[in-house]
Amino acid sequence: MNPDQVRDAVDGNRRALARTLTNIENGTTTIQSVRKILDKNETNHTLESWRSLAITGAPGVGKSCLIDKLLKIWAQDGIKIALLAIDPSSPRTGGALLGDRVRITAIDDEKIKNNIYIRSIATRKSSGSVPLIVADMVEFLLMAKWDRVIIETVGSGQSEVRCAAIADRIVVVEGPARGDGVQAEKAGLLELADAVVVNKSDLSGAEKHAEELLESFQLGIGDAPPVMLTSALNETGIIEAASTLLKLTDSGRSVRARWRERLLAHNERKILESPQLDDIIISLAEGLISVSEAIKILGGD
């Protein structure tokens, strides 16, 4: 690990930034050693203004397009904003097609491109919609003087809440006509949302869906999170959403659930990062050891 590269990244050298992120992602350097080089301590998750925001939701609801419009507004306001866009790796070959840049055009604008950094990330071995190493990448970006980090998760369904382990706030993006009112009552991801954006408001059913969501939230404990209507296509509701999201406070509805996810995530990471993992999986597949024995080996420190 080259300390100069880390310092260059903090001084605004984007190549050094990209290389250091690769080092962290590949495990050839650790966030601990980066902290040491920069003389920083581990940061605590804050409840006040957020530094990292996960944007999640089902595939095809328009997460990338919405994020593109938000990036544009925030960058124009002078905020230095990084996007970590996550797409799935093939469980068979390990390969990935990372296509989020196709829809993100905010960075093409010469006037604001220095305020935007985009990095495509494959899920690799991790389960869930956000690889846990992303937490360290976020921390490094914040140390490297990026004001805010957006994490676009893999398109995910109802119960994928692991992003709560990584981001300060969670925004769930929904589309119109996503089932009847009962869908809005189901437990899962929506319970952890600090805000909900119903995108594609240019299509019918969006308004009704937003109403159903709001009604459902109002039945719950505490304050209902904001529910916003946007059309990334027609650029309606975007300015309002950008300003609401920027000021988003912790809804406090999910503090314990978050810490639960963080603990689980930490544990999972220990297993996934073990150098013995592949051998142990082979031993399991061949019936040489039991799952409890495997856990004992992997967790034994």
Add this chain to the structure above:
Amino acid sequence: MATNIRIVIAKPGLDGHDRGAKVVARTLRDAGYEVIYTGLRRTAKQIVETVRDEDARFLGLSSLSGAHNHLFPRVCELLIDEGLSDVIVFGGGIIPEDDRPALHKSGIKAIFGPGTPTNEILEFIKISSSMDDVGVGADSDWNWQSSA
């Protein structure tokens, strides 16, 4: 498995034919690489900035418009200016045989025309990723001899 090698596949210029780029992207994905696709109509500068920000090891350029003699060397030049001399660049599309020596000279290490078996592209990636000094800014004369 091709561990963690990141490859940008880009379409420079105004040409909108991306079937070839998508086939190559898919082939590389299925071979275990992480492929970042830029979408259509990117400027040379945008492509180079993408390679830089994504920390890609390889860049594949696709052109079917006939503008390759201008666009490919321009991308190579900007990569070197940006300090990305170690990135390995390959190209594909409708690139006449006569144009290829000059493109190789500008730093393109392989050119794949229509009819190239996809395995050949994988072979090129595998071999060149284990070689030193084949980046766009390297002094080496080595080029891939493609079959089409």
